Amino acid sequence: MSLSLLLEQILNGLQLGVMLFLMSAGLTLVFGVMGLINLAHGSLYMIGAFAAAAVAGATGSFLLGLGAALAAAAVAGVLVETLVIRRLYARDHLDQVLATFALILIFSEGTRWLFGSFPLYLDIPAPLKGPVTFPGGFAYPGYRLAIITIGLAVALALFWLIARTRVGVRIRAGQADREMVAALGVNIARLYTMVFALGAALAGLAGALVGALQSVQVGMGEPVLILAFVIIVIGGIGSIRGAFVASILVGLTDTLGRFLLPLAFGMVMEPSAANIVGTALASMAIYILMAAVLVVRPTGLFGAAT
Amino acid sequence: MVRSVLGLGAVLATFVTGASAEGLKVGMITTLSGGGAGLGLDVRDGFLLAVKQSGRDDIEVVVEDDQQEPDVAVQLADRLIQSEGVDVLTGIIFSNLAMAVVPSAVNQDVFYLSPNAGPSQLAGAGCHPNYFNVAWQNDNLHEAAGAHMNEAGFSSAFILAPNYPAGQDALTGFKRFYQGELAGELYTQLGQTDYAAEIAQIRASAADSVFFFLPGGMGISFLKQYADSGVDLPLVGPGFSFDQDILGAVGEAALGARNTSQWSKDLDNDANRAFVESFQAEYGRLPSLYASQGFDTANLMISAMEKADVADMDAFREALREAGFASTRGDFEFGPNHHPIQDIYVREVVLEGDVLTNRIIGTALEDHTDAYAADCAM
Incomplete structure (x- = not known):
């Protein structure tokens, strides 16, 4: 195993990590601030990817597609919050799970109705196509580097928003004591809608960015949703910093596990069997971590300790 | 909740061409929702097109969505056999669902005509007189890919497939024919969407070519990421990784890739030319190999109806075994285990105008049967 292969795998893990952060940041905010379990978060990711693919396909511009993804996911988030979720804050988690699970089915079949059952095409923007070669001959895909950069920038912006702005103060206060914040004259309904739209837009951004790397199809959000739930549990529910650390941890564990475990078993077993055992164990690695x-x-x- | 929402879809999908007392009733259980829906849609559309073209009004087709869930498929099969009283079942896409449905269905005096799945168990010791596979045995296209790699002079292949029974069969089938060295062998997770870790290992290996079996969305993701990684080793795969249903989503990343298939749009025979033209006219898209399999399945059934009444099961079975229909693949006949004996071609992904499609460049295996026929006592 060469050093450049290991470095490449670490970058792959980092890229997966920041992408998962975009998903889990919204989920953890919504859960932390509103106490709501939103299973439909994966659908917002899918909406982002489909909006990006449709607009980029029609206009030929990836940036317009990205903008459309943010807008479509945020609008869907606002609609979902005001029409459905607002009625569920006072109910228990089981009702929320039922209602948001129904939203998954509605969004999935709605998307199929609009776009059909065949996967959509979304290409990597031309300037970022192909690998970037570093001094020393190490090559890494430029688009994945761009995702890492965007993810880190979004993380910094979120930290600043939560820690340094008036909105951030309200979000933190809302997490600590909802009734008191409302009693102090903060329009809590508007705050909730805004937080929900922000989380939705981040999920839409993740969907659009990843859509260029993989298949844009109905149901693409659910596997990512499961990982995002693992992350907010590892990071601590409601904590943006926890979501960030846990995302990177999960990204690295998953990528390096898939890479190193079959190699490790290969030292004591016949290669073909080592592969099957190593891959099976790698798929459990993040749950073992959790x-x-x-x-x-x-x-x-x-x-927060309870 | 789930059931009622999706149940409504199944009712809407039900297609009736008019029933008559002596006609034949077909139950089609196929995947019409979820990630594998494109495959089921193509099989359904190909099948219904052939029924429509036959002009017969004594065939009734009931289409149901299995949601790619084995338990749903089993429930549907029980209902279709016991309450609807179907004579023929067909439509299942995925091998794990076929294994759940077929053995019990064929024991209840129903014919099962497989338009896609061909698990090795049903070709070998588990074969049954009422089970006919009109597509291929699962290993076939991978075996052909292995044979093609030898012929193309590759001697150090890197191979990968998802870690589930059909994925393991794929690599087994490939290795049965491939004679070179393996530069690496990897199993990925089923449903995996990011292949950066695998591509990095391909880059670091001393391979001269890559063979992969990643059906549906997994293949789209792999191909896009492979094209962007800067690794430029030649790609070879079964037709599933490069067919019409996914080429549009992969884009030019797939150009030039070699793949093996028993069918291709440009196969030069009358039945195929007519099929491609009428499919495009009817549905406004190019047919995939799944569509051709659905079309052939229906035509096999119709050819048997012309010779025998389905009520006389022995006569109908004999008529099916003769395979007296004009296949879109050209020559087609059944082996002793009711699986096809057919040519498997090598295709290349090309650009026709602005549409990506496949073109035949050679034949990988002629009159190919499967490795399990000897285990079938029938």
Whole structure:
């Protein structure tokens, strides 16, 4: 195993990590601030990817597609919040799970009705196509580097928003004590809608960015949703910092596990069997990580003690 | 909740061409929602097109969506056999669903005509007189890919497939014919969407070519990421990784890739020319190999109806075994285990105008049967 292969795998893990952060940031905010379990978060990711593919396909511009993804996901988020979710804040989690699960079905079949069952095409923008070669001959796809950069920039912007702005103060206050914030004259309904739209837009952004790398198809959001839930549990529910650390951790564990575990088993087993065992174990690695974190810190890495 | 919403879709999808007392009733269980929906749609559309072209009004087709869930497929099969009283079942796309449905269905005096899945169990010891596979045995296209790699002079292939039974069959089938060295062998997760880690290992290996089996969305993701990675080793795969249903989503990343298939749009025979033209006219898109399989399945059934009444099961079975229909593949006949004996071609992805499609460049295996026929006692 060469050093450049290991470096490439670490970058791959980082890229997966920041993409997962875009998904889990919105999920953790919504859960932390509103106490709401939103299973339909993956559908917002799908909406972002489809909006980007449709607009980029019609106009030929990836940037317009990206803008459309943000707008479409945010609008869908606002609609979902005001029409459905607003009625669920006072209900228990089971009702929320039922209602947002129904939203998954509605969004999936609605998208199929609009776009059909065949996957859509979304290409990587021309300036970012192909690998970037670093001094020393190490090559890495330019588009993945761009995703890492965008993800880190969004993370910084979110930290600034939460820690340094008036809106951030309200969001943090809303997490701490909802009734008190409302009593102090903050329009809590508007705050909720805004937080929800922000989370939705981030999911839409993730969908559009990843849509250029993979297949844009109905149901693409659900596997990512499961990972995002793992992340907010590891990071501590409601904590943006926890979501960031956990995303990177999960990204690296998943990528390096897939790469290193078959190699490790290959030292003691016949290659073909080592592959099957290694791959099977790698697919469990992040859940083992989650279990280990929960044993040591039951509220997650950055979760508030209860 | 789930059931009622999707149940409504199934009712809407039900297609009736008019029933008559002595006619034949077909139950089609296929995947019409979720990630594999494109495959089921093509099989359904190909099948219904052939029924329509036959002009017969004594065939009734009931179409149901299995949601790619084995338990749903089993429930649908029970209902179709016991309450609807179908004579023929067909339509299943995925091998794990076929394994759940077929063995019990064929024991209830129903014919099963497989338009896609061909698990090795049903070709070998588990073969059954009422089970006919009109597509291929699962290993076939991968075996052909292995044979093609030898002929093309590749001696160090990197191979990968998802870690599930059909993926393991794929690599087994490939290795059965491929004679060179393996530069690497990888199993990926089923449904995986990011292949950066695998592509990095391909880049670091000393391979001279890559063979991969990643059906549906997995293949789209892999191909797009491979094209962007700067690794430029030649790609070879089964037709599933490069067919009409996914080429549009992959884009030019697929250009030039070699793949193996029992069917291609440009196969030069009358039945195929007529099929491609009428499919395009009817549905406004190019047919995929799945569509051709659905079309052939219906035509096989119709050819048997012309010779025998389905009520006489022995006569109908004999008529099916003769395979007296004009296949879109040209020559077609059944082996002793009711699986096809057919040529498997090598195709190349090309640009026709602005549409990506496949063109035949050679034949990988002639009159190919499967490795399991000897285990079938029938």
